[in-house]
Amino acid sequence: MSENILDINDLRTSFFVEGNEIKAVDGVTFQVPKGKTLGIVGESGSGKSISALSILQLIDDPGKIVGGSIRFKDEELTTAKGSRMRNIRGNEISMIFQEPMTSLNPVYTIGQQLREAYKIHQGLGKREGTKRAIEMLELVGIPSPEKRVDQYPYELSGGMRQRVMIAMALACKPELLIADEPTTALDVTIQAQILELIKNLQEEIGMSVVMITHDLGVVAETCDYVAVMYCGKVVEFADIETLFENPRHPYTVGLLNSLPRHDIDQDELVPIKGSVPAPDEMPSGCRFAPRCPHASDICRELPELETQEDGNDVRCWIYTEQWDGEKGVKVYDNETTS
Amino acid sequence: MTTKQLLKVENLKQYFPIKGGFLGRTVNHVKAVDDISFTLNKGETLSVVGESGCGKSTTGRAILRLDEPTEGTVEFDGQDVLGLSKAEMRKMRSDMQIIFQDPYASLNPRKTVRQTLNEAMEIQSVVPKRERNDKIIELMETVGLQKHQIDRFPHEFSGGQRQRIGIARALSVNPKLIICDEAVSALDVSIQAQVLNLLKRLQSEMDLTFLFIAHDLGVVRHISDRIIVMYLGKIVEMGETKSIFENPQHPYTKALLSAIPVPNPKKKSERIFLRGDVPSPIDPPSGCRFHTRCPFATDKCREETPVLEAKDEIYEGKHTVACHYALDIQAGKHEAKYEMTNVRKALNE
Numbered sequence: 001m002s003e004n005i006l007d008i009n010d011l012r013t014s015f016f017v018e019g020n021e022i023k024a025v026d027g028v029t030f031q032v033p034k035g036k037t038l039g040i041v042g043e044s045g046s047g048k049s050i051s052a053l054s055i056l057q058l059i060d061d062p063g064k065i066v067g068g069s070i071r072f073k074d075e076e077l078t079t080a081k082g083s084r085m086r087n088i089r090g091n092e093i094s095m096i097f098q099e100p101m102t103s104l105n106p107v108y109t110i111g112q113q114l115r116e117a118y119k120i121h122q123g124l125g126k127r128e129g130t131k132r133a134i135e136m137l138e139l140v141g142i143p144s145p146e147k148r149v150d151q152y153p154y155e156l157s158g159g160m161r162q163r164v165m166i167a168m169a170l171a172c173k174p175e176l177l178i179a180d181e182p183t184t185a186l187d188v189t190i191q192a193q194i195l196e197l198i199k200n201l202q203e204e205i206g207m208s209v210v211m212i213t214h215d216l217g218v219v220a221e222t223c224d225y226v227a228v229m230y231c232g233k234v235v236e237f238a239d240i241e242t243l244f245e246n247p248r249h250p251y252t253v254g255l256l257n258s259l260p261r262h263d264i265d266q267d268e269l270v271p272i273k274g275s276v277p278a279p280d281e282m283p284s285g286c287r288f289a290p291r292c293p294h295a296s297d298i299c300r301e302l303p304e305l306e307t308q309e310d311g312n313d314v315r316c317w318i319y320t321e322q323w324d325g326e327k328g329v330k331v332y333d334n335e336t337t338s
Numbered sequence: 339m340t341t342k343q344l345l346k347v348e349n350l351k352q353y354f355p356i357k358g359g360f361l362g363r364t365v366n367h368v369k370a371v372d373d374i375s376f377t378l379n380k381g382e383t384l385s386v387v388g389e390s391g392c393g394k395s396t397t398g399r400a401i402l403r404l405d406e407p408t409e410g411t412v413e414f415d416g417q418d419v420l421g422l423s424k425a426e427m428r429k430m431r432s433d434m435q436i437i438f439q440d441p442y443a444s445l446n447p448r449k450t451v452r453q454t455l456n457e458a459m460e461i462q463s464v465v466p467k468r469e470r471n472d473k474i475i476e477l478m479e480t481v482g483l484q485k486h487q488i489d490r491f492p493h494e495f496s497g498g499q500r501q502r503i504g505i506a507r508a509l510s511v512n513p514k515l516i517i518c519d520e521a522v523s524a525l526d527v528s529i530q531a532q533v534l535n536l537l538k539r540l541q542s543e544m545d546l547t548f549l550f551i552a553h554d555l556g557v558v559r560h561i562s563d564r565i566i567v568m569y570l571g572k573i574v575e576m577g578e579t580k581s582i583f584e585n586p587q588h589p590y591t592k593a594l595l596s597a598i599p600v601p602n603p604k605k606k607s608e609r610i611f612l613r614g615d616v617p618s619p620i621d622p623p624s625g626c627r628f629h630t631r632c633p634f635a636t637d638k639c640r641e642e643t644p645v646l647e648a649k650d651e652i653y654e655g656k657h658t659v660a661c662h663y664a665l666d667i668q669a670g671k672h673e674a675k676y677e678m679t680n681v682r683k684a685l686n687e
Binding site: 043044141143157158159160187188189190191192193195196197200214215216217218219220221222240241244254255256257258259260261262263265266268269270271272273275276 | 389390496497498499526527528529530531532534535553554555556557558559560561580583593594595596597598599600601602603604605606609611612614615616681
């Protein structure tokens with residue numbers, strides 16, 4: 001086993017609204033092996049973005065990390081001081097967001113924003129900073145970088161802005177990059193450029209990546225390991241091949257079954273029935289039980305995330321000794337490819 | 339089997355004026371849709387795909403005259419749509435309905451499901467007043483909503499349920515054609531599958547015709563009979579679904595298909611990276627509009643606009659493409675000018 005750069009254990013982040021506690025992240029456990037890419041998948045509201053923001057302590061009021069641990073290179077981040085976190089952000093862990101326009105400051109040029117990062121983190125002056133900025137823009141494939149460096153964000157296209165964000169995030173060669181839906185707002189041809197770019201840069205710098213996405217195609221192409229989230233919990237953690245070939249959790253299977261594919265012919269999609277429960281109607285047992293085709297009496301109690309013989313984890317009663325129903329789930333047939 | 343033509347679009351153009359200058363005169367145009375023609379047969383699903391700004395949504399809106407087209411003809415069931423008066427057009431819309439992407443923005447937040455559906459039927463007067471309540475309940479059941487939700491407001495529903503209300507509203511006036519403008523794009527994949535299955539079921543039960551506007555090619559492959567690929571306001575390729583996916587002809591279609599991530603970690607496809615971004619539709623490139631990003635482009639592509647035509651007898655004219663070199667590229671006689679499988683090279687070009 002390779003060592004883990006990030007080890008998250010039973011992380012809990014809640015939002016306190018009008019006296020109610022909304023558990024956005026409710027016991028999340030996963031590891032990111034050094035130099036690898038971990039994907040976090042899940043639908044809207046599953047808590048994947050909040051998990052990522054928690055890592056960098058970017059949760060604002062009324063949100064709060066209420067429990068669990070986040071270990072980054074054997075350092076506990078949940079109790080780290082503000083000054084230490086500022087040092088980590090951008091230097092050791094960087095983040096890119098979904099919407100590059102709102103993450104860039106519209107009144108400063110690209111060069112000014114990149115220079116700021118170099119000044120804060122590496123103490124570079126204006127001339128050196130500009131030189132580095134141009135190098136970085138070239139690295140992320142922006143044509144005529146010496147011209148672009150003096151332009152404002154609005155003068156750039158969406159794909160270019162996202163590349164600027166990547167340049168900024170990688171300015172200090174971080175050890176861990178958190179990419180929160182980095183390509184969701186982009187067209188597929190631009191998405192292909194960005195994903196390939198992240199992959200290339202990862203190999204060059206040797207960084208680890210946490211890729212948050214709802215797109216199983218993106219996961220299959222970029223990730224080594226995957227954590228599937230549902231209603232604030234990790235329901236399955238597996239290496240990429242196992243996840244697609246031998247998915248265990250009924251939710252993972254449901255996701256794969258309902259995915260319309262462009263690469264194969266399908267007769268029918270098999271959707272998951274119902275919809276995600278509202279936070280105030282959250283079942284106390286398995287969160288997925290009301291929508292699960294296999295649900296049984298025991299599912300009224302919450303199963304644990306348990307490690308299977310192949311080292312992957314699943315949170316489902318079917319894989320425990322207490323299960324009395326039919327063993328196994330109806331597995332998605334991935335081999336009917338044309 | 340004879341197929342009946344339901345919709346015929348010819349030489350449709352949609353230019354939006356750009357006002358500017360001292361007197362607010364029209365200084366230029368955004369050529370959102372620039373001279374496209376196609377037909378849609380009864381009972382079929384035709385999809386229009388392409389990236390942002392290619393004109394796919396504008397096409398849908400122009401057909402319904404939600405934006406008045408600049409030029410061209412639209413024929414629906416043999417009737418000239420663009421020549422109708424406002425009152426006649428309103429009547430015509432009971433045959434042609436549209437479902438939008440964002441169900442929250444397209445439903446009146448102050449109206450319940452009952453009021454929303456009632457309003458649609460009242461405007462089109464398709465159902466006598468006393469039968470409307472039964473019809474509303476029937477519609478709700480058809481789209482998978484519960485009878486007891488009839489007096490609820492849009493905010494009380496989830497995204498998928500709201501989209502079902504949008505579908506029920508479109509169905510309430512017994513349309514023949516439904517234009518689905520990114521109707522499932524905003525939905526999570528598990529809910530998206532529910533809505534897609536619903537649309538398919540409704541189509542076979544009610545003999546509906548769909549014009550399906552989407553950017554997700556997985557969804558498109560699943561639902562369509564035929565596909566139109568658009569780029570910068572023009573149709574670059576049109577054909578049957580299987581033929582487009584398995585034998586794409588246009589370099590843009592090929593790049594588009596290769597760019598989609600495949601949800602199978604064992605299948606790593608050779609990817610074609612396009613350089614740069616889509617040019618502005620205000621001053622689109624001359625000749626073939628794709629030439630600025632096309633690795634196969636020559637001087638001819640910069641000067642002559644290619645015609646959308648069948649290149650290969652095998653498809654009996656059913657698969658058409660607008661590219662000067664489609665056949666030569668296929669035969670390996672016309673090679674790419676630069677490497678397309680390396681992202682850095684493609685981007686820094």
